[in-house]
Amino acid sequence: MxxxxxxxxxxxxxxxxxxxxxxxxxxxxxxSAVGNNNVLPMTAPAIRIPFTGPLPPPIIVPPSARTVSGAIDALLSFLTAPPSPYLRGVDVGRNAQTVLLTGAGISVASGLSDYRGENGTYVTNKTYRPxxxxxxxxxxxxxxxxxxxxxxxxxxxxxxxPNLTHWAIKDIGTKGYLSSVVTQNVDSFHSFAHPELSTLELHGYLxxxxxxxxxxxxxxxxxxxxxxxxxxxxxxxxxxxxxxxxxxxxxxxxxxxxxxxxxxxxxxxxxxxxxxxxxxxxxxxxxxxxxxxxxxxxxxxxxxxxxxxxxxxxxxxxxxxxTMFGENIDPDVKTAAEEAIDDAGRLLVLGSSLATYSAWRLVERAHKRGMPIGIINIGGVRNEPVLFGTQLEKPDAELGLRCSLNTELILPEVVRQLSALAHM
Structure with missing residues (x-):
């Protein structure tokens, strides 16, 4: 390998x-310009880096997902639930499995930086631009x-x-709960940890x-x-x-x-x-x-x-x-990502604030299809009221999950409990 x-x-x-x-x-x-190294200054870019400032606080759904044990229970309910009655689209009822969308947050435990996390590049270096x-x-x-x-x-x-989250994803996929993975990450940890689980690298690889x-x-x-x-x-x-x-x-x-x-x-x-x-x-x-x-x-x-x-x-x-900033995603990759959403019954986002449009558009697509959406990400996420606002009055983990905790605290225990369910 x-x-x-x-x-x-x-x-x-x-x-x-x-x-x-x-x-x-x-x-x-x-x-940036450094005179000692004779590097010429760059012209001001016309492309705006999205959401470099703090996002609004997370909406926690269900409220019990504020704790690790509550988040574990909520994710178990989310993954094992039957197809949503609100699901719409050409593939309704075809696939009850969950498609994953992952971001830089899940690789922080491997020693890698993210952009918008507590110690992310946009937080620690206000002048940074790619x-x-x-x-x-x-x-x-x-x-x-x-x-x-x-x-x-x-x-x-x-x-x-790869860290505990990547290996837990492998185990959850092996148990049949996942249809595929779409990742924003370029670290190739997914394809190394679980080559048997289909992984689409949305932004390429290093x-x-x-x-x-x-x-x-x-x-x-x-x-x-x-x-x-x-x-x-x-x-x-x-x-x-x-x-x-x-x-x-x-x-x-x-x-x-x-x-x-x-x-x-x-x-x-x-x-x-x-x-x-x-x-x-x-x-x-x-x-x-x-x-x-x-x-x-x-x-x-x-x-x-x-x-x-x-x-x-x-x-x-x-x-x-x-895919560099200002470069278009390959059309075939874009189409494959859309198909991954359409072929699943629910969407689980791990470690992403969805700040980049290439990620948000997939979540928006899932939302318009009526797919239950779960998000586990430390800190705020783009457009949370759109995704979870209707669940504040009547939260149901089967129809939506939002918690702001480390995936390494949740996914390995979910794997253990899914294994226990299989032997009941």
Whole structure:
């Protein structure tokens, strides 16, 4: 089995720089101007990052779900309930199973950051913004900085593993209660923990990089080796940081003690190797056989003697295989996500505030179909009154569930009780 990785650990000191949780708007880089590294300032983006401020307090349904035991009972009722009498649509009655929609919140226990949680990037770093697709695609300087930060963050990604929530999802799926999983996360924990349970990665994955021209993919660990070869000073620095454990903490004093110096915006302070000198490889396929461009001309892929991509090229740019902020979700993925909703009888959201429209539109679709919706997420969620307002007077866990607790406190016990039910 191939292990897949993604999402930057919250224990990594470069959280604002290297963070890539769910979407998530998705980029493990915050691109801002740093004079010492000769990185040009970005123009103000026209795209607005949604819901970076606090959301309204959660609506708890049923009221007993304020406690762990109450939430466990409510989730058991939700998962084992018969099809809702209010279900509408072409697939009414076809499937009583639950489809999961997961977000960055469920991977926090694996050491990964989320965006809007208590210690999320938008909370701890008010100036953070992800790199946008048009910036990455058009600017050599943006790509150099992105890949330098990603290079430093990759060892932490490789160390991160699925947690109790992912394994509980596997067990609940094995027992037949789940139809599929749609995840906003790019960490690939779902496909590693439960390969037998269908998982759709809504925003892509970090385990590979993809060529913007030919769409060929290269494994991220193979790409990392190329970055090491092309940037020996950075590679030596990274080896030192891994050895000292400087990347295993987010405490600035401990980081400095272990040799990791950060600029105020979170950039690595490495005097002997500024970001402007960082190099990255070209797409090997385009280099070997330059493709035709849309205008019919033959692409030009030029590299240095050791294989570093040159900006005189017209093709061969590799990007992470994720949906960047400002980039459209693949139409086939969008359709598959809608079908996953339509093929289920109820929807359970885990660890997502639904701030991104790509996630909210799926919940909205489920709501319009009359599907019971359950949400387990710490803190507020987008448009909760729309989803749960009618249940305040007469709460029924079979028709809706909302609690603001850690999924690791709830799902493993639900698995245990489902096992007990199976043996009754």
């Amino acid at each position: 191939t292990q897949n990785y993604g999402t930057v650990p919250s224990t990594l000191g470069l959280r604002s720089s290297l963070h890539t949780p769910s979407f998530s708007p998705l980029l493990p880089a915050n691109v 790199i946008y697709f048009h910036e990455f695609a058009k600017r050599h300087e943006s790509r150099k900085r992105y890949w330098a930060r990603s290079f430093v963050g990759w060892p932490g990604l490789v160390k991160a593993k 385990r590979s990089v993809v060529c913007l021209t030919c769409r060929d993919q290269v494994p991220r660990d193979e790409f990392q080796k190329s970055l090491e070869r092309l940037n020996p000073t950075w590679a030596e620095f990274l080896a030192r940081m891994v050895e000292t454990g400087a990347l295993d903490t987010d405490h600035p004093e401990e980081q400095r003690r272990k040799g990791l110096k950060l600029n105020p915006d979170g950039d690595v302070d490495l005097a002997e190797a500024p970001y402007s000198t960082f190099r990255y490889p070209s797409c090997p396929r385009c280099l070997e056989k330059p493709p035709r461009l849309k205008d019919g001309t033959l692409a030009r892929v030029e590299v240095e003697n050791d294989g570093a991509w040159l900006p005189t090229s017209t093709a061969g740019i590799l990007k992470p295989a994720v």
